[in-house]
Amino acid sequence: MNLHLKIWRQQNANSKGKMVDYPISGVESDMSFLEMLDVLNESLINKGEEPIAFDHDCREGICGTCSLMINGEPHGPDRLITACQLHMRKFKDGDTIVIEPFRAKAFPVIKDLIIDRTAFDRIQQAGGYISVNTSGNTVDANAIPIEKHKADEAMDAATCIGCGACVAACKNASAMLFTSAKVSQFSLLPQGRVEATERVQNMVRQMDLEGFGNCTNTGACEVECPKGISLENIARMNREYLMATSKG
């Protein structure tokens, strides 16, 4: 398979980037998208050129590290997968593929296709935890009976891998789906209810401080989320936020 790649190249956070054309040949249909980039990088190294910097880690769709905007969609045209799970059989010989980093003011480019997603870490640090006494008399979490549907909803929210596809897909670069998943995974469980009021206020405050946009309920995030996180989480967060702020 011969392809024409258009890839964003940017030396560092302060430099101005641009799209660069890379023709590539000999791409196998059973290669993953990242393996195709590996092949391109090997050829660039052999030619003495600088390889393209891109994020990757587990390469099995669970770490949320890969973050490519492929032909205008985060993680490419397939649904419920990350870029590392995308295979080249989704493309045809002669295709042009545009590859860019996820773009948001809160996700500045570090180099080429690598972005800084520590804004998500700071949102998580603002309240995405429960305070548990670990001095030796910690109660086993499973000792508290939890309704099955609640446990399932919490688990569904907790499957968010924090990749940032929601922000990338949103026309407003809003981080509501991510933040709401992190709020929900705790607030649905009794262990998380204890700090629920402060959690939602602190996480939303941090989300706004990071410079993400506002949610306009287009639903693009839900469609593009590799883990299928539901918009219901956003409604839940809005509800909890309004109740928490009305309490003062």
Next chain:
Amino acid sequence: MSALIKSSIARKVVMALSGLFLVLFLLLHLTINLSSVINPDIFNQWSHFMGYNPLVQYLMQPILIAGVVVHFVMGIVLELQNNRARTVKYAQFKGSANASWVSRNMIISGLVVLAFLGLHFYDFWIHEMAYKYVEVNPQDPTRYYAETVEKFEPIWRTVIYVVSFILLSMHLWHGFASSFQSMGLNNKYTPNLKKFTKVYALIVPLGFVFIALYHHLNPLTH
């Protein structure tokens, strides 16, 4: 309180509440307007009541104007904020792959409706204010029907009104249901609620289109 004003969620709730208020107002407006195609006398009575009742004039009218102003000012503030959230634009962004055109272009449909409101205010409200407070004309409970029908004589105005109502329909198509999500309402009733909002988004603007076309096609006999 200041944290609440700055919060993105609170701003969305302001959009939702002002939007819902305007959605309700549209139904009242349509009901009164429909009387103009059924019985000119009833339309005249309604219009006269709305034009001279102190509760309507000095309480409901300012609330309505405030609702419109809050909705569009907040809409523009949020739009500017959203634009700032992505300073470097994508070389390729396939918005149509994951969201509808109407949901992605609320600012376009909103600005068209706002521009229409300018014309609509010029056509009716400013005329009304001039009649009552500048020219200080006596009350005439029979004038409204003729004044309204006259407005739809020129084809250009009828076309502008019809196109604006189509854009209003698109705005409601996304906005009405979206307002419930913004306020945190998403549950087992949501699919049916969405169906209702979409029927509303079609029927109400279609009603206004019908009235505009009806009066254009049935001009006054001079």
